[in-house]
Amino acid sequence: MPLPNDERVVDLANRILAQFDTLFGLHPGFRAAHAKGLMLTGSFTAAPEALSLTNAPHVSRPSTPVTARFSNSTGLPMLPDSVADANPRGLAIRFNLAEHVHTDIVSHSIDAFPTRTxxxxIELLKAIGASGPDVPSPKxxxxxxxxxxxxxxFVQAPKPFPVSLATESYFGVTAFAFTNAQGETKYGxxxxVPEAGEHFFSDEEGAKLAQDYHYDEIAERVSKAPIRFRILVQVAGPEDTVDDATAHWPESRxxxxxxxxxxxxxxPDSLAQQKHIIFDPIPRCEGIEASADPLLELxxxxxxxxxxxRRAAQPA
Incomplete structure (x- = not known):
């Protein structure tokens, strides 16, 4: 996973990381955003119809091992699960194609993103940082x-507390180009989507949850039976915008x-694995390629x- 060749993109990435540090403080060994999380293992089984969309390696095989990470929002690793800022939740999935060969999906639990670029x-992050409780309106x-x-x-959209991280849907907000064996390309x-269905607490119930409720719950749940998610691709129409994460496509797609x-x-070594793993929002595999969305390289x-x-941080 190389850094982009564009020095401006790298500079902007560093400035955004610095702004996260300003908002959340420094927490060595943890992510600057979505710091609190838990990693699980499992497998991916392709659906027969997937080959009509892409000839990606994990779609062409009977089964592929996966590593997944659930997470809370913000850069606070000790953020209670009962705090509204813990939403939206994140889900990243790594498809382990071979030793040191993989492709990832990075998603969160709201079908939206606040900015196109x-x-x-970073303008939004700076505005948040300059809008403390003592700042007069308009902040x-x-x-x-x-x-x-x-x-x-994005700010006004509902972000309810899930009953379980396994009863939440997750969305990849950037589009990708999917190409099948016949050379047909579609954006999606x-x-x-959780097999168990979507189930949420009320805000009042969510505010009473224990500090680590969601991670304790999912650990107990998966110890009793596997949890399953269907991975779907919403396919763009010819007139849909495919390079803007804020642009919604009709539900009829x-x-x-x-x-x-x-x-x-x-x-079992979830914390150490979380420190080491670096998910990649760009697929970098045959059959699935990045769109021109400017957020992807950034x-x-x-x-x-x-x-x-995170990897360079010394143990506490």
Whole structure:
């Protein structure tokens, strides 16, 4: 996973990481965002119809081992699961294709993203940082949201507390180009849907949850039976925008099932594995390629820089 050749992208990635540090503080060995999490292992079984969309290696095989990480939002590794800022939750899935060969999906539990570009994103982060409780209205973040409808919609969108991380749907907000063996290319976005269905607490119930409720719950759940998610791809129409993470496509767009992820165990050394693993938002595999979405190269740079820093941190 290399850094982008564009020095401006790398510089912006470093500045965004610094802004996360300003917002959340320094927590050596943890991610700058989505710091609190848990890793599980399992397998992916492709659906027959997936080959109509892509000839990616994990779709062409009967089964592929996977590693998955659930996470809370923010860069606070001790954030209670009962705090609203823990939402949206994250889910990253690594398909282990061979030794040191993999492709990843990075998703979160809201079908939206607040900004189209990294420059807008750091502007939002700075506005949040400058909008403390003692700052009079209109606060910088209020001014930003008032002039950026997508960010306002993201902030105002419901982000309920899941009954379990296994009863939440997750969305890949950037589009990818999927190409099948016949050379046909279609753009699509990932949706990861729980086999157990979606189930949520009320805000009042969520506020009463224990500090580590969601991670204790999913560890207990998976110790009794595997948990499963269907991985779907929402396919864009010819007129849909495919390079803007804030652009929604109509719900009438077709969904193609890629397959089923089954998670059957928590990694016994989850904390050490989380420190080491660096997920890649760019697929980098045959049959699935990046779109022109400007967030993709930037996110890849942020993840890599954050991961290098995390790996270099000395144990407490």
């Amino acid at each position: 990294g420059d807008e994103f 910088p973040v209020e001014v930003f949201l008032g002039s950026h409808p997508a960010a306002l919609a 976005r990932y949706r990861i 077709p969904l193609v099932e890629l397959g089923v992820v089954e998670l059957n165990a928590v990694l 996110r890849a740079a942020i993840y890599l820089l954050s991961g290098r820093r």
